Amino acid sequence: MLREAGCGAHALTLAGLAERAGEEVGPGAHVHDIVDAIERRDLRDVVLVGHSYAGIPVGQAAGRIGDRLAHVVYVDAVVPAEGASFASVWWQGRPAFEQALAGAGGRWMPQAAPDYAGQDLTDARIEQIVSGSTPHPGASLTDPAGLLRPVGELPSTYVSCLLDAPEPGPDVAALLTAGTWRHVTMDTGHWPMFSRPAELAAVLLDAAGRPGS
Known part of the structure; x- marks a missing residue:
């Protein structure tokens, strides 16, 4: 949809994932x-x-x-x-997150099909996501951010998916309150590229x- 509208669209596979699963993932990779x-x-x-x-x-x-x-x-x-890092803001706390990583050999394992219930996804879309998912390298999830x-x-622009969370977290809410960011809400789950692709494409084109x- 983006390319048809004249945009160059580049989907990146990051180190340690999918066809790059064998690559080492160091700080800032x-x-x-x-x-x-x-x-x-x-x-x-x-x-x-x-x-x-x-x-x-x-x-x-x-x-x-x-x-x-x-x-x-x-x-x-x-x-x-x-x-x-991603681990430090995990909803169950960093210790629980790191315990899960340790139990899976330092990787964050993909979700199973039942975990996608209530996310505005068809069975076919869920199968597509699950069959294409690969473990995520834990090193990238515990890597502390450094901002230039x-x-x-x-x-x-921040896109809130309301079926995933009805309100943005306090950090995002503070940025939105400052008035420099645009806020878009979508009445769908955490995977709008699968559940509402045309609607998400319109946001990106905007x-x-x-x-x-």
Whole structure:
């Protein structure tokens, strides 16, 4: 949908995942992946999009690409905070998260089909997600963020998926209250790229300033 509207769309596979599962994941590896892809392709007017965990490396990368950045879109995502990691904001607490990682050989295991219930997904979409999922390297989930620029200074949109959480967390709420970020709500679950792709594409096209968005 994005390419049909005239956008260049680049879906990145980050280190330690999918076909890159055998690669070592050190500090800042996923931030480097994103920045390297942008600079290697010499991309300009970049709209960086991060979903869920990926908001953390995307938010850091956004502060590192200078005037190449046009906008950041956090899709039901964790927003990076200096020194914090995905594990440190886990809803059950960091000790429980690290215990789960240790029990799976240092990896975060994919969810099973029943975990996607109530997320506005068809059975076919759930099967698509589950069959394509791979374990996530734990090192990236416990890696503390380092910000070159405060995320609140960057032009950003936050997409809240209401079936996942009816209200944004306090960190996101504070950024939205400051008035520099745009807030979009979607009446769907945590996976809008599967449940409401056209609606999400419209949000991304709007962030890119494309006609007809």
